[in-house]
Amino acid sequence: MNKELENSFVTELENNQNIVHKVCRLYTNDQESHNDLFQEIAIQLWKAYPKFRREAKFTTWMYRVALNTAITQYRKTKRKVPTQDYQSVIYKIKADEYDGQEEQRIQLLYKAVKQLGDIDKALIFLYLEDKDYGEIASTLGISEVNARVKMNRIKNKLRTIINP
Known part of the structure; x- marks a missing residue:
């Protein structure tokens, strides 16, 4: 993959990473699973990026890849015992903003x-x-x-x- 394509991908992912985080939050229960899913989605996006034809907006394509990856991962891990990361329960927000x-x-x-x-x-x-x-x-x-x-x-x- 050429450097221009790589830079384009990194820029798009950085600018739209909130989409991936939201999908991860929806399909995971703890920070470790969230991080794993984020990484898997990023890998799938990277693999598919050279084939992205720009017929749809990048974000629409990104949603599709992210959701399909999350659903696939969710189905694979469905049998795991659900856990919750202690850190995800604690909020570090000022009391007046909460x-x-x-x-x-x-x-x-x-x-x-x-x-x-x-x-x-x-x-x-x-x-x-x-x-x-x-x-x-x-x-x-x-x-x-x-x-x-x-x-x-x-x-x-x-x-x-x-x-x-």
Whole structure:
């Protein structure tokens, strides 16, 4: 791979690494797993980058690779006993900036989303990232109508999970 392509990839990954971190947060429960998944996604992105045709936005392509990698890894490690990293529970935020109720709502949402299936989890993630249905459909390889229908079903599932 030439140096120009390598520099282009590194720049794109650095500028959009928050996407990968968000996917990792959704599919992992502790910092070590998060780091492992981040590394695996970065490797898969690197391997696929020379074939990236720029027909879609880089971020759309990145979501697709990241989500597919996360789902594949999730299925491989499904049988592991779930653990939680102690450091992920401790927040180093100034007391005046911390909104406990907001944090509880976010944690409740993440807990509910983790109960969804792999594709549903990916779809709600993209929706929460303010992606339009066209981009969601393109990223997940489904029709826009299917994305809308699935989203309505997911919203109902989440309501049921959060408010039984």
